[in-house]
Amino acid sequence: MDQLRIKDLEIFAFHGLFPSEKELGQKFVVSATLSYDMTKAAINLDLTASVHYGELCQQWTTWFQEESEDLIETVAYKLVERTFETYPLVQEIELELKKPWAPIHLPLDTCSVTIHRRKQRAFIALGSNMGDKAANLQQAIDKMQARGIHILKESSVLTTEPWGGVEQDSFANQVIEVETWLPAPILLETLLEIESEMGRVREVHWGPRLIDLDLLFVEDQIIYTDDLILPHPYIAERLFVLESLQEIAPHFIHPVLGQPIRYLYQRLKK
Template sequence: MKSRERVFLGLGSNVGDRVKNILSALEELSRLGKLIKVSTVYESEPWGVEDQPPFLNCVVELKSPLPPKKLLAEVKSIEKKLGRIERTRWGPREIDIDILLQDNLVYESEELKLPHPLIEYRDFVLIPLLELDTNLINPKSGKAYKDSLPKIENRLKPFCCIRV
């Protein structure tokens, strides 16, 4: 069985105290394993539903032995604990935590797809992800994620840095 310990998670917030929401999520995620790195926190325009406040986004590398289904359950529990209210898809969020990659695992269920299928299309995911590891490969396609950079528009504004 392949190792599932190296996990990349995308975090986003555009409701309430966005910085506090991101910091609280990091604190909760550290209970699921060891936080290895956190990307720069960027401010980004909404994606999908544009009539909403800007987001703060970052990507986190976590070392965790949890299998995908259990990790997803834990992430959803953290979102709920931190006050996330379910609204429209791609709408405003107190906190959003997406599992982007789990080592080289290709996994598909109704609730979760790994690798996350939209990594290459979202500047607020791809740029901070590559900031943590420029050599990441999409385990499904075999293509380097950095090859997608020229295809996206970078609309990110660096906001702050968090050290772990």
Template sequence: MDKMYIKDLEVYAYHGVNIEEKNMGQRFLLSIDLWLNLREAGESDDLTKTVNYAELCHNVEKEFTKAKYDLIETCVEKLAQYILLNYEPVEKVKILLKKPWAPIGKPLDYAAVEIERFWHRAFIGLGSNMGNKKQNLEEAMELMNTGTTRVIKSSNFYTTKPVGYTEQDDFLNCAAEIKTLLTPRELIEFLLNIEKDLRRERIVRWGPRTIDLDVLLYDDIITSLEEIIIPHPRMHERLFVLKPLSDIAPYVMHPVLNKRIVELEQEAVKTQNGDEIIDMLK
């Protein structure tokens, strides 16, 4: 991936724990590394195909000075999010913030913090078997497509048989690819809030629900977090997950099983004779 650099941009701002820092302000130095594809801009000599770093510097200064924060950690977090949300070509950003006048009562060149933030790629399984199922899935994706999470593509909708607790209505399932700035823990909390907004109640395990949102894959990571296990531990057994996921990501690799999604789908069809899938919604 190509990179663009901005080194030691000087900005006067009013951040700091001490009241004097917020009243008098001080000089800060910002260094920003951007990861993006510069090939098209290089071949076309077209400024619109890249990031205008002069404009970026002015906008960064405006963003950096519009509020007063106690911590420089907060400053860089807000700034990284601003850049990633407002500059579409940028896939990753690293920010080094130096505070040359840090009031610690000791001589030093500067105090500083540095962070890296980037867009993550994740796949979400969606299901509903209460109320207007199609509307529930569409509303869930609309709610996902806000702020720090964006829906990139979605699969066909499939009517499927319930698994586990079978005394309930058929499900409507789909899958969505998203890009997100959220960590896995933040993402699952975000999805749980969407389920709450869409009136999901957890009464019977695997029971009826207005909406069910599962993180299937997140980048290539493997976790054992109590809150969220990635990859989803049962996704390779569930044709109602694999069929829609194969619509949008057939060649994505399962990081544990080391097989492509389309291969896992084919194996599930042989094992289950395709019985979980009833029909594709036209």
């Protein structure tokens, strides 16, 4: 991937835990590498396919000085977040924020934090069987977009029978493909926050729910923790999930089973 590097941009601002840092301010130094395809910009002189580094440096300075944060981790994270929001063509960012005047009263050249984020594609299953089901699905999608999760594709909305043996109303289900720079665990936390905001209460396992957001895949990542299992463990057992997946991504290969979605769908449908 092509890269734009910006090194040692100095910005005077008022970030830090100590009152003196917020009152007197200090110098910070920003360096970053932005990865994106420069082909159109280079061949066609297409400025919309490029990042104006002068404007970007000015934007960083403005964003940097807008607020006063306690932690440089917060400042660096917000710079990465706003850069992704402002420049959709950027696929990956590694940003280092140095604090050369850190008040520790010891011999120190500088301290710094580095945040590295890359855009990834993920698949999310949505379901609802309470209230206005279709409206619930759309509201969840709107909330994802408001958090910077870019919707790439949406499957049709299916009416499906409940899964899991609990007697309840039928579901409206669909699957969406998204692009996000959030790491998989943070993406899951974001989905759970949206469920909570919309009023989901987890009372009965596999019971009725206003909204259900399941993280199915994050590219080809395989994760097994107490909080997150990827790929979602029930994908190959749920026909309605496979039907929606094969509509928008029939050739995506399940990273554990090693089979394309269309094959898993046809096998379960028999």
